Amino acid sequence: MPDSPPAAYTIQSLARAEVRSLAPYNAGLSNEAVRRRYGVERIARLGSNENPIGPAPGVIEAVTQAARECALYPDAECQTLRAALSERLDIAPERLVFGNGSEDLIAILARVFLDHGDEVVTMVPAFGLHTLYPQSMGARVIGVPITAAGAIDVDGLLGAITPRTRLVMFSSPSNPVGSALSRAEIERLLAGLPPHLLLVFDEAYFEYGQLADDYPDVLALLEASRQPWVLLRTFSKAYSLAGFRVGYGIVSDPVLADLVDRVRTPFNVSRPAQAAAVAALEDQEHLTRSLANVATERARLSAALAAAGLRVYPSLGNFLFLALEREADAVGEALLSHGVIVKTWREPGFTHCLRVTVGSPADNALFFEALMQALDAPVRGSLADASH
Numbered sequence: 001m002p003d004s005p006p007a008a009y010t011i012q013s014l015a016r017a018e019v020r021s022l023a024p025y026n027a028g029l030s031n032e033a034v035r036r037r038y039g040v041e042r043i044a045r046l047g048s049n050e051n052p053i054g055p056a057p058g059v060i061e062a063v064t065q066a067a068r069e070c071a072l073y074p075d076a077e078c079q080t081l082r083a084a085l086s087e088r089l090d091i092a093p094e095r096l097v098f099g100n101g102s103e104d105l106i107a108i109l110a111r112v113f114l115d116h117g118d119e120v121v122t123m124v125p126a127f128g129l130h131t132l133y134p135q136s137m138g139a140r141v142i143g144v145p146i147t148a149a150g151a152i153d154v155d156g157l158l159g160a161i162t163p164r165t166r167l168v169m170f171s172s173p174s175n176p177v178g179s180a181l182s183r184a185e186i187e188r189l190l191a192g193l194p195p196h197l198l199l200v201f202d203e204a205y206f207e208y209g210q211l212a213d214d215y216p217d218v219l220a221l222l223e224a225s226r227q228p229w230v231l232l233r234t235f236s237k238a239y240s241l242a243g244f245r246v247g248y249g250i251v252s253d254p255v256l257a258d259l260v261d262r263v264r265t266p267f268n269v270s271r272p273a274q275a276a277a278v279a280a281l282e283d284q285e286h287l288t289r290s291l292a293n294v295a296t297e298r299a300r301l302s303a304a305l306a307a308a309g310l311r312v313y314p315s316l317g318n319f320l321f322l323a324l325e326r327e328a329d330a331v332g333e334a335l336l337s338h339g340v341i342v343k344t345w346r347e348p349g350f351t352h353c354l355r356v357t358v359g360s361p362a363d364n365a366l367f368f369e370a371l372m373q374a375l376d377a378p379v380r381g382s383l384a385d386a387s388h
């Protein structure tokens, strides 16, 4: 559907129509911006699902070494990282793809597979880039709402598929809700998918999901199906490497990796990022400690919020999704004035919701107190002891 030509030439008119109509990504404010704007010193940074524990000590050493080699381009094939992951996952090296964060892989998949008029089926509320990157390619995104209980609606996803669907793409554990598909649901999804589309299963919160006894082995379930699929994971969350930008995908067929290679920039994972990921993988004890913080703090925080009468969705991620009885944006502003950064939701139907990262005990306490003040709620539960 070509737009009518603009009356006067503007810089915007040079851009593709799909790009002109894109909503900006809601990346949230930097700590500096919050300090400046609200005159607060202490910041509880709980808007981007970052890991308050930080990386394994070996990561800093590895990156320092890599910094000495910064005159050299990185390995375009990520061979050391590829070999390490191939062994850990028991997946052939040619079935791995790497990105400048897994978001890079989402963008690449959109460029490889989507054309004007194609359709993408995802869930609502959605991880923003599952929507924005397909739209930037001219695809139509069909969002299937979560169920009333906050579950990913398998039948809804299957029912939204048409002959024009190219990708079915969602996260499980889902961002922002935190719910995950069960083994039976994944089997039902795989059994119902027609063969003409690619399933992009975003498992960015895989390591957190594994804390739950009944969390399914998604990779094994996908391996058992004949559907073409990509399973996305990242070093940004549980491994604390968000600032380095490194994510990976496991693909059902090396042909998919070859297609990704044609479209990606050749050196898309920097030298320090590759070194950091290899070192992070080597320290599984550090990973275990950082997961333990989330398990303990998530339980405490969600119990306190529920005791204060708030609706908290059950979450397998390092975050909680809350449904308020009013628009979340005003509450988000009030939290910012206390130095607390959360992500208020902007998708229609969910503008009364906010997502808060499970942070350090002190940050969670600051969030809880600020939220109670912002909502003017009687504090029944308390996280007060957490600030010590």
Ligand SMILES: *Cc1c(COP(=O)(O)O)cnc(C)c1O
Pocket (backbone or CB within 6 Å): 049, 100, 101, 102, 103, 104, 127, 171, 174, 175, 202, 204, 233, 234, 235, 236, 237, 242, 245, 246, 247
């Ligand atoms: C955080 C996140 C990502 C992006 O991770 P990067 O590897 O940092 O790009 C992808 N998908 C979901 C669902 C996420 O929450």
